[in-house]
Amino acid sequence: MIVAIDGPAGSGKSTVAKAMATREHLTYLDTGAMYRSVTLACMRRGCDLASDDEVVSIAKRCDISFTDGGTKVLLDGEDVSADIRTAEVDACVSRVSSISEVRRLMVATQRRLASNGDVVAEGRDIGTVVFPEAEVKVFLVADPEARAHRRAVQRDGGDEATGKAGNVDAAEEKAVLDDLRRRDELDSTRKTSPLVAADDAVRIDSTSLSVDQVCDRIHDLIEAARAKGESEPETKPDHKEEGDVRSETKPAKVASRRDAKAAPKPMRAFHNVRDDYFDHGMREFPWPSRAIFNIAAAIVWALSKIWWRWSFENEDEFIEHVKGHGSVIVMNHVSMVEPVVTVVMMWAHGIRVRAIYKTEFDSNALTRWVFSRVGGIPVDRGSADLKAIRRAQRALERGECVLIYPEGTRIKSDDEEVEMHGGFSLMAQLARTDVVPMAVVGARDVTPKGHHFPRPLRVFLSIGRPISFEQLGVKGRKASLAAMEEKAMHDVFELRDALRREHPGKE
Numbered sequence: 001m002i003v004a005i006d007g008p009a010g011s012g013k014s015t016v017a018k019a020m021a022t023r024e025h026l027t028y029l030d031t032g033a034m035y036r037s038v039t040l041a042c043m044r045r046g047c048d049l050a051s052d053d054e055v056v057s058i059a060k061r062c063d064i065s066f067t068d069g070g071t072k073v074l075l076d077g078e079d080v081s082a083d084i085r086t087a088e089v090d091a092c093v094s095r096v097s098s099i100s101e102v103r104r105l106m107v108a109t110q111r112r113l114a115s116n117g118d119v120v121a122e123g124r125d126i127g128t129v130v131f132p133e134a135e136v137k138v139f140l141v142a143d144p145e146a147r148a149h150r151r152a153v154q155r156d157g158g159d160e161a162t163g164k165a166g167n168v169d170a171a172e173e174k175a176v177l178d179d180l181r182r183r184d185e186l187d188s189t190r191k192t193s194p195l196v197a198a199d200d201a202v203r204i205d206s207t208s209l210s211v212d213q214v215c216d217r218i219h220d221l222i223e224a225a226r227a228k229g230e231s232e233p234e235t236k237p238d239h240k241e242e243g244d245v246r247s248e249t250k251p252a253k254v255a256s257r258r259d260a261k262a263a264p265k266p267m268r269a270f271h272n273v274r275d276d277y278f279d280h281g282m283r284e285f286p287w288p289s290r291a292i293f294n295i296a297a298a299i300v301w302a303l304s305k306i307w308w309r310w311s312f313e314n315e316d317e318f319i320e321h322v323k324g325h326g327s328v329i330v331m332n333h334v335s336m337v338e339p340v341v342t343v344v345m346m347w348a349h350g351i352r353v354r355a356i357y358k359t360e361f362d363s364n365a366l367t368r369w370v371f372s373r374v375g376g377i378p379v380d381r382g383s384a385d386l387k388a389i390r391r392a393q394r395a396l397e398r399g400e401c402v403l404i405y406p407e408g409t410r411i412k413s414d415d416e417e418v419e420m421h422g423g424f425s426l427m428a429q430l431a432r433t434d435v436v437p438m439a440v441v442g443a444r445d446v447t448p449k450g451h452h453f454p455r456p457l458r459v460f461l462s463i464g465r466p467i468s469f470e471q472l473g474v475k476g477r478k479a480s481l482a483a484m485e486e487k488a489m490h491d492v493f494e495l496r497d498a499l500r501r502e503h504p505g506k507e
């Protein structure tokens with residue numbers, strides 16, 4: 001169950017979200033605290049807040065986590081719960097949270113923190129961007145004066161939830177009101193993810209309601225969503241009912257609800273079943289598997305570098321892009337060289353990638369074992385393999401990349417007829433992420449017909465610019481899926497042709 005509570009500063013989100021988390025046994029996620037933590041880190045390091053680059057580079061290095069039921073915030077392990085609520089941080093946080101790259105990093109972390117699926121998250125863009133598939137969405141509002149009074153009381157040590165009063169004077173309240181108005185304006189008018197209610201959010205005005213009254217209303221919404229979830233047949237992701245606007249814009253709903261129910265238990269050191277490897281993040285794999293993978297990756301990296309002297313064009317920009325953020329990578333497929341070198345190149349940068357492989361490989365016991373341990377996810381190409389799609393979606397939401405070969409099999413000659421598999425586009429759409437095109441040349445000649453031992457030939461790879469659904473600007477779920485498939489594969493072949501021009505004779 002995901003409960004999204006959005007609304008302007010001081011509308012009572014934190015108090016209500018914390019109370020709901022306790023009442024419903026959900027994880028509490030305070031996303032505002034994360035933007036505040038980045039702001040604090042920037043201020044402590046004397047960063048120029050006017051420079052997006054400086055702020056982003058600090059945001060990338062911030063390790064933000066929560067303890068005590070989500071009520072304490074740790075920045076690089078230090079408890080900063082009090083330090084992030086000062087007037088200085090208040091004054092700067094809107095600027096920091098308006099930077100789209102900072103938002104992208106925070107959203108990826110928020111999805112990871114909520115990966116157990118049972119969460120009440122509060123913020124500004126939870127119902128619209130972070131969890132558009134949330135079962136319950138609330139947009140909490142209150143008169144500005146009421147909000148300013150609550151904030152001022154809180155600052156003076158009062159607490160509305162417990163009835164403890166603070167000593168607030170009128171001037172202080174006026175200053176808080178001015179700051180709230182300024183932040184409302186900035187948060188609602190910024191370009192990326194402005195504060196707006198999701199179309200399907202329920203608006204609750206808390207001006208004259210007590211905390212308990214607001215919680216009772218949200219409780220009713222949760223009960224209604226649970227009842228609906230139980231009575232609703234599971235819908236296929238590409239199913240759309242007549243006139244159902246929500247299913248047009250919220251494709252992740254069903255998959256996420258199922259996933260929430262099936263939140264996997266942590267892996268054990270030994271005796272895991274094979275499915276455990278597909279359902280967990282690679283960093284959660286048991287230590288023996290991780291150790292073997294790291295040793296094997298280091299050896300393969302070194303040997304493949306010597307044997308094929310491979311290189312990726314635009315490697316640095318790509319690595320910057322996928323740090324802490326899962327992207328779908330699509331590529332042309334000519335041999336086993338390109339998945340191997342892509343995985344080890346990314347491994348060398350500390351980035352985990354899940355390669356989607358055809359279930360045919362599972363008929364061999366050794367490849368079955370190896371592919372599951374190196375992060376592969378099997379896909380049955382003959383069907384709309386929803387299980388594989390959901391596994392990929394969850395990997396992306398955890399911040400892992402997914403590597404996929406839409407041609408489905410190795411293409412030995414350009415004349416071969418190819419059937420494209422567009423599942424990658426759906427994976428990206430469900431996980432609300434982008435697609436990065438890549439291409440390879442030179443690998444086809446490594447094991448031509450009649451050769452079983454790979455020849456020591458140079459292999460060239462190139463990485464294109466990430467493609468987001470927003471940039472495609474296509475309305476409607478199915479149309480944007482098709483547009484993504486077309487654009488991504490077009491870019492892959494364009495990159496490949498450019499590589500061929502640069503390295504004549506390489507296939």
Ligand code: DC
Pocket residue numbers: 009010031032033035036093094097122123124125126183187
């Ligand atoms: O909820 P709060 O006051 O702690 O949030 C601090 C700031 O962070 C606020 O000015 C808006 C921003 N914020 C955001 O942009 N998106 C969120 N999901 C949460 C907060």
